Amino acid sequence: MERVTVPGTRRSTAWVVPAIVLLLVVGITVYVGSVPLDSSETRSLAPEVIFTSLWQHVQLVVVSTVLTIAIGVPLGVLLTRSRTKGAGAVVLAAANAGQAIPSIGVLVLLAMIFGVGFWMAVIALVAYALLPVLRNTMVGIRQVDRALIDAGRGMGMSAREVLFTIELPLAVPVMLAGIRVALILNVGVATLAAFTNAGGLGSIISSGIALNRMPVLIVGSVLTICLALTVDWLAGIAERRLRPRGI
Amino acid sequence: MSENPGSSPDTMIYLEGVSKRYPDQGKDAVAGLSMEIKRGEFVVLVGPSGCGKTTTLRMINRLVEPTEGRIWIDGKDVTHVDVDQLRRGIGYVIQQIGLLPHLTIAENVALVPKLLGVAKNKRRERAEELLDLVGLEPATYGNRYPRQLSGGQQQRVGVARALAADPPVMLMDEPFGAVDPIAREKLQLEFLRLQERIRKTIVLVTHDIDEALRLGDRIAIFGPGSRLAQFDTPLQILSNPADDFVRDFVGAGASVRRLTLLKVGDVIGTSTMEASSVLTTVEVDPGESVHRALEKVLAAGAEGVNVQLAGGASRIIDIQGLLTAAAQRTPVPS
């Protein structure tokens, strides 16, 4: 799923997404309240169940995104240093190829080989979301104007000072775009984590499918969509706010 | 131990037999170059592309490390000292300007002082002082970002930034190249005036011979293969080019261009013209260039100049006499 470029977000439409999310949540609540539910549906849609699944989902996303950043950014920085030129291209090519692997595949294979549960799902999520963060960190650093680095070194900045004063700050917008993509990927793949006993909103959806109960399925799906939209919206705001002034 | 020009008190920069060889290229980019630059001198390195002038410049602050030879700055051999520390003591201005876009103008100017650990308020003061020096009102420009400034303004900030730590040496690599021609000339003149005040040792690289002639105290003309064809004052280069290459490089009209560098006062000593034999004149100052005097004569349709000397005296010379005197190889002041 590609959205590498920084989208031009207009302030006037920033309220659209939260409005839609609010509408959907209200709609769902009204729907659940008005439609007669049988016992299995009531069980599957009990507030504790919903909130637990939601919380599990959020945990999966947050933990894996933090880990992805913690691994992806330093690794990306390392691969752009002059002594590792060749390795960078290889890693990037491998990671690009890895995108063809279906996320469900990674989840399932890891679960089958190493076991089910929260942390195994996190590993799958990190592996999958690593590419956008890694690639964007590398692209972000590489697109920094060489003249600025020349000026910096010419001024007497050490290589480390150049990295932290010039390269990283100027790479931030591109890196943030990559982190945003990673976040969305994680929300998506975490939905599938239900299949490997890691919980999340996907479990509500799959019980809806298994029990053949449309209300459960609809509530699960809509809530997942709401979560995804909210995360994307928050990421968009963070992207705008964290962008260094003057760029 | 024999006298090493590098350690002479007059010499600010001394390149001792420096060479630069790139592993994948057959010829040396710079081969065995020795060059002495005096304290407070403005030296311009000029030549066609690929002649090694930029490589030579960048060897002074070791952005390019010499494969052979030694570099002396202010009496010390700096070929192997800590390179970051060395560069903090040398101002560096590049063609692409290189202001950090995510920092304000004031923060950009204060970068080297920050690296040197200067306190925040002192840095701010210094930045404002320097912005003033380069003609940018600190209150207006200090908090702006580079992209809000024009190319000419940005390069002024670039110069201010290079001066921030008060380095004795300034290296400039085609500093006015990215600026439009009108702004360029203005910047050149202002920079010359600035140099009269601050008297730094400056090494500037350009491919434009006119810029070199305009700015330099001495000009180093590089030929292909980093050969130093001539290293002399602008007047000498125009009057006595060392070889055909220099003559060609300076280009057509050297004789006329010389006239811009000669002052009327310097050439009139040999004139013997009588006042009464000249019909129409224009008044000129002995400090004006011969070129300017000629311009005035042509504009007025006159036949000669009336030089206004000190103490109310004046001297009249016809135009032929003026030009003959100017054509002499070595000018003689009156």
Next chain:
Amino acid sequence: MFLEYLTNNAPRLLLLAEQHAELVLISVAISAVLGIGLAFLTESMPRLRQTLLSVTGTLLTIPSFALFALMIPLLGLGVAPTVAALAIYGIFPVLRNTVTGIEGVDPAVIDAARGLGMGRGQRLRTVVLPLAWPVILNGIRTATIMLVATAAIGAVVRGPGLGELIFRGLARIGGANALNEALAGVIGVVLVALVLDLLFILIAKITTVRGLNV
């Protein structure tokens, strides 16, 4: 062990791979028609176009599992919901690339065409489409590769293709061939992606107007 499994089940595996490829190609075809169509229809309505781009782009943030599931009340189980969901996902890459491709055509060329007296339809067919085609095709290619991986999830709504193998392996976790099945599914998907990618390289070579490649 894995090789044994492969040789024993080759016909079935190949059938599923074929199904998978077919599924993706059909869905991408729908996405392409919609994406390219919308791009051309909104040529003179930049605001609407921007809105469409935003909406379809946001659709990509929706987890595929949720979208597949939502299709069930509408289209039941099987091929229909799978194709529908995949086609929806595929619109954005095609739309975005078509817009970029159209906007990337040198305005001077269009101006010349107008000067020659070409009507809008003629201009679109003779000038804009051929020149924008490489970029458009790349968008379709991007969509295809994206859909190959996503189609594996179609198995949750009983969709065709290799996803079935992965889920069956999961359902039989600990069983005899469980790992082999899942592995075969994953590798199969990657291979289908590779084959389709090569296919697109070929199509690009064949269909790109000669002058652009010179």
